[in-house]
Amino acid sequence: MSQLADKLSGLDDYIHAEIQKWHVPGMAVAVVHDGEVIHQQGYGVCDIDHGQAVEPNTLFAIGSCTKAFTSMALALLVEDGLLDWDRPIRDYMPQFRLNDATASAQMTARDLVCHRSGLPRHDLMWYGSAKSRWELLERLQHLQPSYPLRYIFQYQNLMYMVAGCLIETITGETWEAFVQKRIFDVLGMNTSLFSVLDAEKAAKVAWPHEYKNEAIQRIPFRNIDAIGPAGSIHSNLPEMLTWLKLHMNQGIYGDTQFVSEDKLKQMHQPHVTIAPQPPMDFVEIQHSSYGLGWAQHLYRGHVRVRHTGGIDGFITDVSFMPQEKLGVIVFNNGGDSLSITAAMHIYDCLLGLTPIDWRQRYKEADDTIKNMASENTEKFRSKRKTNTSPSHPLPDYVGEYEHAGYGLLAIKLADDAFVAVYNGLEFHLSHFHFDVFEAKNEFDDDAPIMPVTFKLDVAGNISEIALQMEPTVAAITFRRNSDQ
Numbered sequence: 233m234s235q236l237a238d239k240l241s242g243l244d245d246y247i248h249a250e251i252q253k254w255h256v257p258g259m260a261v262a263v264v265h266d267g268e269v270i271h272q273q274g275y276g277v278c279d280i281d282h283g284q285a286v287e288p289n290t291l292f293a294i295g296s297c298t299k300a301f302t303s304m305a306l307a308l309l310v311e312d313g314l315l316d317w318d319r320p321i322r323d324y325m326p327q328f329r330l331n332d333a334t335a336s337a338q339m340t341a342r343d344l345v346c347h348r349s350g351l352p353r354h355d356l357m358w359y360g361s362a363k364s365r366w367e368l369l370e371r372l373q374h375l376q377p378s379y380p381l382r383y384i385f386q387y388q389n390l391m392y393m394v395a396g397c398l399i400e401t402i403t404g405e406t407w408e409a410f411v412q413k414r415i416f417d418v419l420g421m422n423t424s425l426f427s428v429l430d431a432e433k434a435a436k437v438a439w440p441h442e443y444k445n446e447a448i449q450r451i452p453f454r455n456i457d458a459i460g461p462a463g464s465i466h467s468n469l470p471e472m473l474t475w476l477k478l479h480m481n482q483g484i485y486g487d488t489q490f491v492s493e494d495k496l497k498q499m500h501q502p503h504v505t506i507a508p509q510p511p512m513d514f515v516e517i518q519h520s521s522y523g524l525g526w527a528q529h530l531y532r533g534h535v536r537v538r539h540t541g542g543i544d545g546f547i548t549d550v551s552f553m554p555q556e557k558l559g560v561i562v563f564n565n566g567g568d569s570l571s572i573t574a575a576m577h578i579y580d581c582l583l584g585l586t587p588i589d590w591r592q593r594y595k596e597a598d599d600t601i602k603n604m605a606s607e608n609t610e611k612f613r614s615k616r617k618t619n620t621s622p623s624h625p626l627p628d629y630v631g632e633y634e635h636a637g638y639g640l641l642a643i644k645l646a647d648d649a650f651v652a653v654y655n656g657l658e659f660h661l662s663h664f665h666f667d668v669f670e671a672k673n674e675f676d677d678d679a680p681i682m683p684v685t686f687k688l689d690v691a692g693n694i695s696e697i698a699l700q701m702e703p704t705v706a707a708i709t710f711r712r713n714s715d716q
Contacts (some may be wrong), residue, residue: 256566258286292563295541303525360655374637396461428453438565440545454544633710
């Protein structure tokens with residue numbers, strides 16, 4: 233056993249204390265040094281309702297750590313001679329189209345997976361949507377970009393969905409089938425899954441939870457199959473360790489060169505700079521960048537390649553330090569940043585650095601963000617004109633409105649509740665002034681107030697509704713269906 237294992241002698245006590253302090257039901261943690269697993273342990277429970285203990289082979293949703301699998305799938309196609317990282321996507325998939333004509337014509341597979349498309353997140357467009365992968369692809373042309381192609385890093389889940397469609401176009405196999413055959417089957421990842429529909433039936437699976445109203449509660453799995461290439465994989469410690477060791481061993485699995493060292497280096501090396509994000513711009517973390525499915529930064533002077541993944545009730549952190557030959561995997565099923573902060577604590581211990589209370593730091597940063605949101609809400613409310621009323625009785629606003637990219641939004645009135653319903657999500661509306669309302673997000677108590685503006689046509693009828701669903705572009709305008 234590596235001598236470094238002795239430096240983790242207090243890890244169990246640390247994890248047990250942290251999950252109690254931060255109300256996290258369960259965690260799973262693994263550490264590898266120079267190809268040898270020096271720690272692999274489950275903590276807490278899979279499900280607070282039934283108390284099943286977390287074990288190393290318990291499945292967790294890995295969220296956006298899925299992106300590294302998608303970029304690896306593309307790299308394998310490059311090695312097969314079927315894909316060129318820097319050839320326009322339209323050469324393979326002529327139907328690909330964005331709102332920006334230049335981006336549509338010039339976007340490459342490399343652009344897709346290093347987040348430089350020019351398109352901001354637009355996450356509400358797909359979150360909760362019943363649309364298929366290919367239906368969402370067709371709607372991309374109606375989403376407003378915020379920057380030109382290759383101008384800036386903007387995290388973008390939908391572009392990874394496009395990468396999945398690209399794989400299917402080239403191979404004739406779905407993203408799931410290709411990753412299963414070329415990655416999971418080869419690496420022996422026999423229990424890893426692609427969908428919550430399968431995960432929730434598994435015998436050993438962690439269920440998602442959240443801490444709300446001073447209590448931990450189990451929540452439903454979030455189905456994101458439509459954008460699966462961006463974040464739908466479920467896996468466990470032993471199988472993710474196999475995956476991580478592949479990346480730490482120059483692309484070699486057993487006696488086989490699974491992927492060339494050159495292709496692997498391209499995934500790990502910086503492609504685009506990630507600007508500091510106050511208040512998360514910690515002095516100990518510098519030179520953040522993004523490669524192909526992996527991010528990079530200097531952690532207290534040490535190069536660290538990593539990715540986090542978060543989807544309802546889960547956060548995963550997968551990382552390694554190539555020079556020190558150290559790797560860490562942390563899962564949790566409380567949707568808490570503890571996976572991220574515990575990983576950094578482990579590196580502090582292994583590197584002999586004075587430990588930093590990272591989880592407390594994240595809480596303070598999160599509190600700052602919440603305070604900023606509250607301040608912005610107060611600034612918005614300070615502009616309120618008093619003694620005004622809507623131009624129409626509330627029933628006149630009821631109906632369906634549509635945006636070519638975002639789809640249908642319904643305004644409903646029932647039992648004195650005035651709500652906007654979109655992709656199964658409810659936004660409760662309260663009058664602000666004139667035909668402007670405040671929308672409160674039902675699934676995030678800390679989200680800032682969203683202004684909602686109803687607009688009239690020349691005849692004075694309610695014709696449009698505009699919501700700030702993507703903060704970096706103009707409000708998304710839904711037009712009322714003409715038959716209402």
